[in-house]
Amino acid sequence: MPKLMLALDVLDESEAIKISEETSEYVDCIKIGYPLVLATDLGIIKRIKEKTNKEVICDFKVADIPATNEKIARLTLNYADGIICQGFVGLDSVKAIINVAEEYKQVGNSKKVIMVTEMSHEGAKSFMQPIANEIAKMAGKLNVDGIVAPSTRPTRLKELKEIANNAFVISPGVGAQGGDLQEVLKVLDENDYVIVGRAIYLNENPKESAKKYKELL
Numbered sequence: 001m002p003k004l005m006l007a008l009d010v011l012d013e014s015e016a017i018k019i020s021e022e023t024s025e026y027v028d029c030i031k032i033g034y035p036l037v038l039a040t041d042l043g044i045i046k047r048i049k050e051k052t053n054k055e056v057i058c059d060f061k062v063a064d065i066p067a068t069n070e071k072i073a074r075l076t077l078n079y080a081d082g083i084i085c086q087g088f089v090g091l092d093s094v095k096a097i098i099n100v101a102e103e104y105k106q107v108g109n110s111k112k113v114i115m116v117t118e119m120s121h122e123g124a125k126s127f128m129q130p131i132a133n134e135i136a137k138m139a140g141k142l143n144v145d146g147i148v149a150p151s152t153r154p155t156r157l158k159e160l161k162e163i164a165n166n167a168f169v170i171s172p173g174v175g176a177q178g179g180d181l182q183e184v185l186k187v188l189d190e191n192d193y194v195i196v197g198r199a200i201y202l203n204e205n206p207k208e209s210a211k212k213y214k215e216l217l
């Protein structure tokens with residue numbers, strides 16, 4: 001049974017807090033990205049953690065040179081339990097983030113580095129899909145904690161999970177993007193996460209929707 005990760009892409013702090021509190025009974029982890037952080041500030045991560053007691057992963061899809069990735073990781077992991085980066089930028093850029101996470105681990109503070117392999121939208125087929133297996137191989141080589149792989153393409157999800165076999169998978173695409181949860185459940189296991197955003201936070205009753213997804217999982 002995979003876990004449920006809420007993608008909290010709302011643009012208002014009080015709404016974010018309300019939804020995360022309402023759904024926290026059913027949600028295992030909260031993912032926050034540019035929409036909410038840019039609409040508020042980086043401290044929102046801490047405030048949501050305090051209200052919900054959940055792990056918060058920052059989805060910044062960091063994709064820069066090593067020196068810049070390092071700065072972004074340092075600022076983000078000061079608050080978040082994990083950070084999402086892009087793999088296509090190459091080994092050194094991802095390693096820079098892993099090094100920052102290692103520093104935290106050395107002082108007893110576990111931080112997760114999660115790397116995107118292939119994205120879930122249609123456009124990802126053009127440039128990302130052809131190189132995604134290589135990116136997933138790099139995930140194994142670098143020993144990242146997790147990878148992001150698409151629920152919109154269960155066959156690809158399976159392939160990428162198998163290639164990056166030490167990493168857990170977090171998978172977006174179920175709900176608003178139309179991914180087939182039953183197919184996804186054939187692939188993911190108890191270490192993995194199904195990411196659901198709009199199908200929960202845009203629902204007129206986010207708590208009920210989160211409950212429904214948790215039960216389906």
Ligand code: 3DU
Nearest residue numbers: 007118119120172175176177196197198
């Ligand atoms: O489609 P939803 O509303 O359930 O949200 C999916 C979330 O996952 C959203 O935060 C989006 O930015 C993120 N994401 C993808 O949708 C696809 C990816 O390949 C990686 C992250």
